[in-house]
Amino acid sequence: MFGQNHQQSQHMMMNGAQGHQRYMQMGLANKFQQPNSQHQHAQQQQHHPHPQQQNHVGGHGGMGHQHTFSSGTMSNVTPHFTPSNLHSGTPTNNPIGLSETISEHWQQQLQLAAEARAASSNPHRHCRKEGVSRVSKGLVEASPEHSPRGGQDEDRNRATTNGGIRRQDWDAMDLSGQGLRALSPSLFCDYMFLGKLFIDNNRLTRLDPSLGQLRSLTHLDVSNNQLRDLPEEIGMLVNLKSLLLFHNNIRSFPNEIGYLHKLEMLGIEGNPVAEDLREEISRRGSKALVTQLRENMAAGDAPNERDWHILDEASSPDTLSVLSYNILCDKYATTSQYGYTPPQVLSWSYRKDILLDEIRGLNADIVCLQEVDQERYNEFFRRELAHQDYRGVFSPRARAKTMADKEAKFVDGCATFYKSRKYILLEKHVIDFANTAINRPDMKGEHDVFNRVMPRDHIAVVTFFENRATGSRLIVVNVHIYWDPAYEDVKLVQVAIMMDQVSKLAERWAKYAPCADKTAFRHGDVDGEPSLVGGEESQDEPAPSQEYSSGTQLPLLVCGDFNSAAGTGVYDLITQGNVSGGHADLANHSYGNFTRDGMSHPFNLKSAYSDELSFTNYTPTFSGVIDYIWYSFNALQVRGVLGDVDLDYLSKVPGFPNHYFPSDHLALKAEFAVKSARKEIKAVEAKFGPSKERRG
Numbered sequence: 001m002f003g004q005n006h007q008q009s010q011h012m013m014m015n016g017a018q019g020h021q022r023y024m025q026m027g028l029a030n031k032f033q034q035p036n037s038q039h040q041h042a043q044q045q046q047h048h049p050h051p052q053q054q055n056h057v058g059g060h061g062g063m064g065h066q067h068t069f070s071s072g073t074m075s076n077v078t079p080h081f082t083p084s085n086l087h088s089g090t091p092t093n094n095p096i097g098l099s100e101t102i103s104e105h106w107q108q109q110l111q112l113a114a115e116a117r118a119a120s121s122n123p124h125r126h127c128r129k130e131g132v133s134r135v136s137k138g139l140v141e142a143s144p145e146h147s148p149r150g151g152q153d154e155d156r157n158r159a160t161t162n163g164g165i166r167r168q169d170w171d172a173m174d175l176s177g178q179g180l181r182a183l184s185p186s187l188f189c190d191y192m193f194l195g196k197l198f199i200d201n202n203r204l205t206r207l208d209p210s211l212g213q214l215r216s217l218t219h220l221d222v223s224n225n226q227l228r229d230l231p232e233e234i235g236m237l238v239n240l241k242s243l244l245l246f247h248n249n250i251r252s253f254p255n256e257i258g259y260l261h262k263l264e265m266l267g268i269e270g271n272p273v274a275e276d277l278r279e280e281i282s283r284r285g286s287k288a289l290v291t292q293l294r295e296n297m298a299a300g301d302a303p304n305e306r307d308w309h310i311l312d313e314a315s316s317p318d319t320l321s322v323l324s325y326n327i328l329c330d331k332y333a334t335t336s337q338y339g340y341t342p343p344q345v346l347s348w349s350y351r352k353d354i355l356l357d358e359i360r361g362l363n364a365d366i367v368c369l370q371e372v373d374q375e376r377y378n379e380f381f382r383r384e385l386a387h388q389d390y391r392g393v394f395s396p397r398a399r400a401k402t403m404a405d406k407e408a409k410f411v412d413g414c415a416t417f418y419k420s421r422k423y424i425l426l427e428k429h430v431i432d433f434a435n436t437a438i439n440r441p442d443m444k445g446e447h448d449v450f451n452r453v454m455p456r457d458h459i460a461v462v463t464f465f466e467n468r469a470t471g472s473r474l475i476v477v478n479v480h481i482y483w484d485p486a487y488e489d490v491k492l493v494q495v496a497i498m499m500d501q502v503s504k505l506a507e508r509w510a511k512y513a514p515c516a517d518k519t520a521f522r523h524g525d526v527d528g529e530p531s532l533v534g535g536e537e538s539q540d541e542p543a544p545s546q547e548y549s550s551g552t553q554l555p556l557l558v559c560g561d562f563n564s565a566a567g568t569g570v571y572d573l574i575t576q577g578n579v580s581g582g583h584a585d586l587a588n589h590s591y592g593n594f595t596r597d598g599m600s601h602p603f604n605l606k607s608a609y610s611d612e613l614s615f616t617n618y619t620p621t622f623s624g625v626i627d628y629i630w631y632s633f634n635a636l637q638v639r640g641v642l643g644d645v646d647l648d649y650l651s652k653v654p655g656f657p658n659h660y661f662p663s664d665h666l667a668l669k670a671e672f673a674v675k676s677a678r679k680e681i682k683a684v685e686a687k688f689g690p691s692k693e694r695r696g
Contacts, residue, residue, distance in 0.1 A: 105285040113246040113269035116223040123177030126198045156332040172196035185210040212236030235259035238340050238620040238654045246270045258294030261339030299659035303649035312639045316673035318470040323364035324559035328663035329371035329412040351662035362669050367417040368478035368559040375409040390417040395430045398457035414461045414478040423465040431460040431501045433494045442592030456482045460498050464509050471543035472674045479560035488585035492569040499601035506551025514545035555635040561627050605630045608638050608670035616666045619655040629670045642669040
């Protein structure tokens with residue numbers, strides 16, 4: 001692991017008292033330096049461990065515990081400073097003029113720059129500063145990357161964190177003062193759990209773009225190197241609080257630094273940067289410069305269009321397409337929640353046109369939108385989509401019933417649109433999860449129902465259609481499930497209630513009377529208003545209404561944001577048809593018959609994306625699949641699906657929304673053939689391989 005001329009020792013800080021920092025010190029020139037960069041700094045040969053670093057060696061896994069080290073960090077340096085304190089070799093130029101007092105922002109810049117210059121001859125200076133303990137064993141294996149969960153918002157937030165979180169005994173690496181000329185990309189690929197990385201006082205002339213994979217970094221020090229620029233991927237490190245670049249040759253910064261909304265210290269002293277950038281930091285601080293870069297950030301190159309994957313080319317007399325999309329409600333699109341996104345891009349005035357163009361371009365027969373508030377539904381979507389022959393059904397979340405109109409119009413809910421020339425709306429139904437739960441006889445008196453389920457006012461909109469031309473009928477469920485991973489039981493109960501209600505509706509609708517005169521529906525609208533669409537109706541003779549012997553024979557689509565990944569109770573219930581009352585997601589909570597007898601539904605459902613996309617929700621703290629289009633495979637056959645986002649494009653984009661993606665969720669689209677009762681169609685699954693990709 002180490003060269004013969006390196007100190008074969010590692011220094012690691014273990015979990016000690018609150019506030020202790022955790023470090024790993026390594027003579028890593030051979031492990032992380034590129035093969036063509038063998039020359040090391042002469043300082044490396046002079047390194048000897050301090051005597052005080054040798055006590056308390058041992059403990060769990062051979063790692064020592066040091067009880068007497070300092071808990072201070074670079075970010076805690078006091079700003080009290082005067083120019084007379086500067087090291088003699090450090091520039092003391094005053095960017096705001098000698099006649100003016102140096103600002104507190106610039107005082108901190110100068111002090112940190114002076115410290116960096118003074119310590120340039122001390123390898124592993126950060127480990128030494130913290131008084132870390134010494135470890136003689138090999139490198140500790142790292143856990144998978146993880147990120148902290150976003151802010152706690154009762155109405156809307158992330159689904160969960162990236163990957164599983166495991167205990168990690170160290171999260172900082174000190175490679176300072178090693179004379180390194182280059183770093184292997186493996187440093188960035190294999191240590192994505194790192195919170196702090198110190199590569200200052202080396203001879204680096206560039207940073208590899210794979211640096212952007214260290215998305216858990218909060219501190220990065222590359223001072224006293226020979227860098228001329230920074231890779232655009234630096235913007236992926238949205239958790240950075242300190243980025244020290246002192247004493248390099250950097251003249252300008254990529255606009256992607258604007259993504260670093262948590263950055264508190266951007267150390268630029270000792271670089272020939274433009275005077276306006278220097279003055280901005282001097283007068284207003286690092287945050288002001290980051291904000292300026294973010295607000296002036298250009299859209300950049302547009303991503304490639306998402307591929308359309310054709311899964312079945314056989315012709316069918318009865319097909320339909322469906323779109324499911326959480327559009328990000330305007331009241332949730334805040335800079336506190338999406339600090340990495342330029343404010344103007346978060347605004348509804350910017351996002352609404354992109355959303356509308358996307359929905360129109362995908363041109364689905366059925367459109368299921370989540371997080372639509374009543375005002376946007378009535379004044380924007382309903383009016384604009386009417387020009388494409390869409391009519392809609394909308395219901396806000398249950399709280400709207402208790403509010404005055406001026407407040408209720410901002411409550412979000414679910415909106416289902418359909419092509420009125422193709423479909424007749426036979427019935428609609430709204431499932432209020434909380435109200436249904438508290439009125440179930442088996443759940444009366446259950447404390448968990450009142451304390452956990454009832455406060456969450458989510459709903460599902462269920463619509464029942466008939467195809468004018470073929471007479472086939474269709475049930476569409478549009479739902480948004482609660483987000484919080486601390487309430488997996490609530491999510492499971494909400495979905496169990498939904499499927500129970502849909503089962504009852506399906507049995508009733510299977511006996512729904514035939515449409516005797518389909519022209520009677522020509523001018524109808526769910527709100528009792530005539531269609532806004534001109535033009536002639538189809539001249540084809542409509543087919544008679546199809547008959548169904550049971551609810552499970554009716555084609556069923558269940559679309560929405562489920563805030564649940566594969567392997568959860570929600571996923572298992574929908575795909576397997578049942579879960580036990582002892583499912584882990586229920587923990588020790590009690591929900592009447594659901595926990596006594598388990599939960600089940602009679603439908604045969606699977607996701608239109610059998611292999612699933614890479615993600616449907618993309619933010620710096622979470623990337624995963626939580627949105628779905630489920631379909632009854634006994635009645636429907638998937639013909640095609642909308643594919644992934646260009647993964648190369650994502651290498652410089654830390655999260656959505658951005659200039660090209662107006663929501664933090666992706667739009668999902670699938671096309672189906674309605675199966676004939678007389679002919680069984682072999683199922684085809686969506687697998688995203690090169691042989692499956694086709695443009696459409």
